[in-house]
Amino acid sequence: MTKSAGASRFRGSEAANGLAMISPTATFALLLLAAPLATIFIYSFMTDGYLEIIRDFTFANYVEAWTKELYRVIMLRSLGVSLAVTAATVLLAFPVAYFVSFHVDASRKSLWLFLITIPFWTSYLIRVFLWKVILGYNGVVNSGLLGIGLIDEPLTFILYNVNSVVITLAHAYAPFAILPIFVALEKIDRSFLEAGRDLGESPFMTFLRVTLPLAMPGVISAVLIVFIPTVGDYVTPQLVGGPEGQMVANLIQLQYLKLDNYPMGSALAVTAMGIVTAFSLLFLFLNRRYLKGAK
Amino acid sequence: MMKGGWFRVYTLGYLIFLYAPIVLLPIFAFNDAAVIAFPLAGFTTKWFTQLFDEPALRGALANSLIIAVSASVLSTTLGIFASRATTRYKFPFKGGIMGMIMLPLVLPEIILAVALLVVLLGIGVPLSLFTVILGHVLVCTPFSIAILSAAFQALDGSLEEAAYDLGETPISTFRLIILPLVMPGIISSLLITFTISLDEFIMAFFLAGTEATLPVYIFSQFRFPQAVPVIMALGTLLVLSSILLLSIAEYFRRRGIAKTGGKDTGGFL
Amino acid sequence: MTFSAEKSNMIEFKDVHKYYGDYHALRGITATIKAGEFFSLLGPSGCGKTTLLRTIAGFEGISSGAVMIDGKNMEGVPANKRPTNMVFQSYAIFPHLTVAENVGFGLRKDPRSAAEKAKAVTEALEMVGLKGFGNRAAHALSGGQRQRVALARALILKPKVLLLDEPLSALDKKMREQMQVELIKLQRQVGITFILVTHDQEEALVMSDRIAVMFEGEIAQLADPETLYRRPNSRKVADFIGTMNFLPAKILSEADGKVEIDAQGFGPITLNAEQVSGAASSTGASVGFRPETLTILFDGQTAPDRESMAVVEEVVYYGDMTYYDIKLDGSDQPIRLSMRNVFGRPVLDIGTRTRVAWAPGALVVFR
Numbered sequence: 001m002t003k004s005a006g007a008s009r010f011r012g013s014e015a016a017n018g019l020a021m022i023s024p025t026a027t028f029a030l031l032l033l034a035a036p037l038a039t040i041f042i043y044s045f046m047t048d049g050y051l052e053i054i055r056d057f058t059f060a061n062y063v064e065a066w067t068k069e070l071y072r073v074i075m076l077r078s079l080g081v082s083l084a085v086t087a088a089t090v091l092l093a094f095p096v097a098y099f100v101s102f103h104v105d106a107s108r109k110s111l112w113l114f115l116i117t118i119p120f121w122t123s124y125l126i127r128v129f130l131w132k133v134i135l136g137y138n139g140v141v142n143s144g145l146l147g148i149g150l151i152d153e154p155l156t157f158i159l160y161n162v163n164s165v166v167i168t169l170a171h172a173y174a175p176f177a178i179l180p181i182f183v184a185l186e187k188i189d190r191s192f193l194e195a196g197r198d199l200g201e202s203p204f205m206t207f208l209r210v211t212l213p214l215a216m217p218g219v220i221s222a223v224l225i226v227f228i229p230t231v232g233d234y235v236t237p238q239l240v241g242g243p244e245g246q247m248v249a250n251l252i253q254l255q256y257l258k259l260d261n262y263p264m265g266s267a268l269a270v271t272a273m274g275i276v277t278a279f280s281l282l283f284l285f286l287n288r289r290y291l292k293g294a295k
Numbered sequence: 296m297m298k299g300g301w302f303r304v305y306t307l308g309y310l311i312f313l314y315a316p317i318v319l320l321p322i323f324a325f326n327d328a329a330v331i332a333f334p335l336a337g338f339t340t341k342w343f344t345q346l347f348d349e350p351a352l353r354g355a356l357a358n359s360l361i362i363a364v365s366a367s368v369l370s371t372t373l374g375i376f377a378s379r380a381t382t383r384y385k386f387p388f389k390g391g392i393m394g395m396i397m398l399p400l401v402l403p404e405i406i407l408a409v410a411l412l413v414v415l416l417g418i419g420v421p422l423s424l425f426t427v428i429l430g431h432v433l434v435c436t437p438f439s440i441a442i443l444s445a446a447f448q449a450l451d452g453s454l455e456e457a458a459y460d461l462g463e464t465p466i467s468t469f470r471l472i473i474l475p476l477v478m479p480g481i482i483s484s485l486l487i488t489f490t491i492s493l494d495e496f497i498m499a500f501f502l503a504g505t506e507a508t509l510p511v512y513i514f515s516q517f518r519f520p521q522a523v524p525v526i527m528a529l530g531t532l533l534v535l536s537s538i539l540l541l542s543i544a545e546y547f548r549r550r551g552i553a554k555t556g557g558k559d560t561g562g563f564l
Numbered sequence: 565m566t567f568s569a570e571k572s573n574m575i576e577f578k579d580v581h582k583y584y585g586d587y588h589a590l591r592g593i594t595a596t597i598k599a600g601e602f603f604s605l606l607g608p609s610g611c612g613k614t615t616l617l618r619t620i621a622g623f624e625g626i627s628s629g630a631v632m633i634d635g636k637n638m639e640g641v642p643a644n645k646r647p648t649n650m651v652f653q654s655y656a657i658f659p660h661l662t663v664a665e666n667v668g669f670g671l672r673k674d675p676r677s678a679a680e681k682a683k684a685v686t687e688a689l690e691m692v693g694l695k696g697f698g699n700r701a702a703h704a705l706s707g708g709q710r711q712r713v714a715l716a717r718a719l720i721l722k723p724k725v726l727l728l729d730e731p732l733s734a735l736d737k738k739m740r741e742q743m744q745v746e747l748i749k750l751q752r753q754v755g756i757t758f759i760l761v762t763h764d765q766e767e768a769l770v771m772s773d774r775i776a777v778m779f780e781g782e783i784a785q786l787a788d789p790e791t792l793y794r795r796p797n798s799r800k801v802a803d804f805i806g807t808m809n810f811l812p813a814k815i816l817s818e819a820d821g822k823v824e825i826d827a828q829g830f831g832p833i834t835l836n837a838e839q840v841s842g843a844a845s846s847t848g849a850s851v852g853f854r855p856e857t858l859t860i861l862f863d864g865q866t867a868p869d870r871e872s873m874a875v876v877e878e879v880v881y882y883g884d885m886t887y888y889d890i891k892l893d894g895s896d897q898p899i900r901l902s903m904r905n906v907f908g909r910p911v912l913d914i915g916t917r918t919r920v921a922w923a924p925g926a927l928v929v930f931r
Contacts (some may be wrong), residue, residue: 014384015387017384018383018384018386021376022393023376025373025376025377025380025440026377026392028433029395029436032429032430033407033410033433034395036413039413039414040406040410092309096305096309103303110545114541114545118537122530122538125513125514126316126530127316129526171316225401228401228403232402232403233403235497239517249403252409256412266409273402451656457650458658458669459644461670462670
C-alpha cells in the first residue's frame with residue numbers, strides 16, 4: 001500500500017466512522033419518519049375506496065381540501081389560532097427571558113429556568129383539562145369575578161371557542177418560547193450594552209438598537225418552535241375548543257380514525273404542513289438579515 | 296434595581312399563569328364533590344382510594360411503564376450513537392441527516408402519528424404496545440440527542456487522545472473515559488425521555504390499538520364527568536412523580552457539567 | 565553540532581507531506597531529531613508545528629513520506645502502539661479519576677503487581693514534585709499541578725520520546741518560567757528525547773538543544789539556539805526570533821570568502837561570507853543586527869571596533885533596560901538600540917546627538 005492511499009484511507013475512515021456511528025439512528029428515522037412522511041404524501045394523491053386505497057393519481061383530495069367550505073374554515077382557523085398563540089407566547093415570554101438573563105444572578109439562573117420548565121413536564125392532558133376548570137361556567141375566573149362583583153353572570157366567551165384554545169396553547173408552549181430567547185440573550189456580550197450607553201443612547205434605545213437585534217435569532221427560533229407544532233395540536237381544541245374551536249388536527253384525526261379516508265386525511269395533513277412551511281420560510285426570509293451573523 | 300424590580304413582578308405574574316392549572320390539581324383532588332367547579336365542598340381522600348381500585352387504570356399504568364422504559368432505553372441508545380457521531384466526526388450529509396432525525400421536535404405530532412399509522416397498517420404490523428414504543432422512540436430521540444450532544448460536546452477531545460496515547464484501544468477508551476464522563480447525561484436522557492413517553496398522548500392514541508396507555512385512559516375518562524375527580528387525584532400523583540424525576544435528571548445533568556469542568560448554561564432544551 | 569555526532573537518530577522525518585483536502589499543511593518536512601535531545605518546533609499558529617508533532621504521536625496520518633521512530637517506520641502504527649507519550653495543551657487530565665489513577669492510567673495492561681504499580685505511581689508523582697497528591701480529585705488541581713500530573717502520567721510509561729504540545733501556554737508568566745527550568749531539569753534527569761511545540765521564541769531559546777523554526781508547513785531553519793539568534797538564515801526567521809533591526813544595503817563584491825557591502829548608516833564594510841544568508845529577493849539586500857549589538861558611547865568611552873554618530877528619536881524606559889530609537893547619520897530609518905541601566909549611567913533625552921559603537925561581526929546580510 002502506498003502512503004497516499006493510506007492517507008486517503010484515513011480521511012475516508014473519518015467519514016465512514018461517522019456514517020457508521022450515525023447509521024442506527026439515521027436508519028430508524030429513515031424507516032419510521034422519512035418513509036411514512038413520503039407515504040402520506042403519495043397517499044394524498046390517491047382515492048379512498050371502500051376497503052382499499054385506489055391507486056390512481058389524482059388531485060381530487062387537494063381540490064376538496066382547498067374548496068370545501070368546512071375544510072377552508074378550519075384550515076384558516078388553525079392558522080389564525082397558531083399565529084395568535086405565537087404572537088402572544090413570544091411577546092409574553094420575552095420579558096421573562098430578559099429578566100432571567102439580565103436581572104438574575106448567574107448562580108440562580110438554572111433554578112429559574114427549572115421553575116419555568118417544570119409545568120411543561122407535567123401531564124399535558126391534565127393541564128389542558130384544568131384550563132377548562134379555570135375558564136368554565138363555574139370555573140376559577142368566573143367564580144372570582146362574580147365574587148368581587150365585577151360581573152353579574154358568568155362569562156361564556158372564554159370557553160369552548162377559539163379564545164380558550166389560544167389561552168391554553170399559549171400556556172402549553174411558554175417554555176418553548178422562553179428558552180431560545182434566553183439562550184440568545186445569554187450570548188450577548190454585556191459590553192455591547194455598555195458601549196451602546198457609552199455612545200449616548202438611553203437604556204431603552206440601547207435595548208432597541210443593540211439588545212433586540214442581537215436577540216433576534218432566539219426570537220426567530222422561538223416563533224418557529226411555537227408556530228409549527230401548534231398548527232397541528234389535537235388535544236387542546238378537542239378538550240377546550242368546542243365545535244367552533246376545532247382545528248386541522250381534529251379534522252385529520254376524523255378522516256383517519258372515524259371515516260377511514262386515508263387519502264383525504266393525508267391531503268389535509270400535507271396541505272397543513274405545506275402552509276406551515278410556506279409561512280415559516282416567509283418569516284425566515286423577512287428576518288434574513290438577523291440570521292446572517294448566525295451560523 | 297427598579298428596572299429589575301418591574302421585570303421581577305412581571306415574571307412572578309407569568310409564573311402564576313404557568314402554575315395556575317397545576318395548583319388547582321391537588322385542590323380538586325381533595326375536594327369532596329363529584330363536579331370540578333367552585334365553590335369547594337370540603338376535604339376528602341376518597342378519590343385517591345378509588346384510584347387504587349381501578350383495574351383499567353392499573354392496566355394502563357402497566358402499559359405506560361412498559362412503553363416508557365422501552366422507549367427511554369431505545370431512544371437514549373439511538374441518542375448516544377447520533378450524539379457521538381455528530382460531536383466527534385465529520386461526515387457527508389451531516390446537516391441533512393441530523394435535520395431528519397431532529398425533525399420530530401418541530402413537526403406536529405399528529406402528522407407523525409398518522410404517517411406511522413398508515414405505514415404500519417400498510418405493511419401489516421398490528422397495533423400494539425410495540426407500535427407505541429416505535430412512535431415514542433421517534434418522538435423521544437431528538438430530546439435525547441439534545442441532552443447527550445451537550446454532554447459529548449463538553450468532553451475535551453484530547454482526553455480521548457490521551458487515553459489512546461497511554462495505550463488504550465478505541466473501545467477501551469470509550470469504556471474507561473467517554474462513558475463515565477457522559478454517564479450523567481445518559482441518566483438525564485433516560486429520565487427525561489421516560490417522562491416524555493409517560494405523558495405522550497397522540498402517538499399512543501393513534502398507535503395503541505386496543506391497549507390503553509395512561510394518557511389514553513385519562514383522555515377517555517374525561518368523557519365521564521363522574522370520573523374526573525379520580526383523574527385529578529391521579530394527576531396530582533403524576534405531577535409529583537414528574538417533578539421528582541426531573542429534579543433527579545437536573546441533578547445528574549449539573550453533576551455531569553461539573554464533572555467535565557464545564558459551565559452551566561441552563562435548562563434541558 | 566559535534567555533540568550529536570555520537571547520538572543515534574530518534575525521530576526521522578523523510579519528506580513528510582500532509583494535506584487536509586486541498587490545504588497543504590506539511591510541505592516536505594525532512595529532519596532528524598537525536599536521542600536524548602530537547603528539541604523544539606517553533607513557529608506562529610497555523611505553521612504546522614502541532615500537526616508535525618501529532619504525526620509522531622500517531623494522531624495524524626501523513627499524505628506521503630515517512631515518519632521513523634528509533635529506526636522503525638510508523639506507517640500504520642496506531643497511537644496506542646507507539647513508543648511516544650504526550651503532554652497535551654489542555655493537559656487532558658481525566659476529570660473523573662484521582663491524581664494517582666490518572667498517573668497510573670497507562671499501566672492498566674502492565675503485568676506488574678498492583679503494589680509495584682502503586683510504587684511506580686508514587687515515584688512518578690515524587691519526580692514531578694507532587695508527593696502526597698495521589699488521592700486528590702483531578703478537577704481540584706491548579707494549572708501548574710495539572711501540568712505536573714500530565715508529565716508524570718506520560719513519563720511513567722518510560723516512552724522513548726515525550727511530546728509536549730504547548731504545555732506552558734496555559735500558565736501565567738511566573739509559573740511558566742518556573743516550569744521551563746523544571747522541564748529542563750526533568751529532561752536531563754530522565755534522559756529521553758523531549759519534543760516541544762511552542763509559539764514562544766523565548767521559551768524555545770531557553771529550553772532547547774535545537775530548534776526547528778517553521779513557517780507555512782516548512783522548516784525555515786533548524787539550528788541550536790545561539791546560531792538561530794545570531795545567524796538567522798532569513799529575514800523572516802530573524803523577525804520571528806527576538807527583535808532585529810534592518811537597514812537597506814548593497815552587495816558590492818563577493819570573493820575569497822569576503823563580502824563587501826555598502827549599508828545605509830554604516831557605509832562600506834567588509835564581512836565574512838558566512839554572515840550573508842538568504843536567497844536573492846526582489847526588494848534588495850538588507851543588513852540586520854540585534855538592538856544589544858549597538859552601544860551608546862558616553863563621554864570618554866571609546867569604541868572597541870567601529871563608531872558612528874546618531875540622533876535619539878524616542879526613549880522607552882523599562883527599569884532594567886532603556887530602549888532607544890535612533891537614526892544613524894546617513895540613514896533615514898530609525899533603528900532600535902538597547903542599553904542596560906547599570907548604576908550611574910544616564911538616560912538620554914530625545915533629540916540628543918550621540919556616538920554609537922558597533923561591530924561588523926554582529927551584522928547579518930540578507931540578500
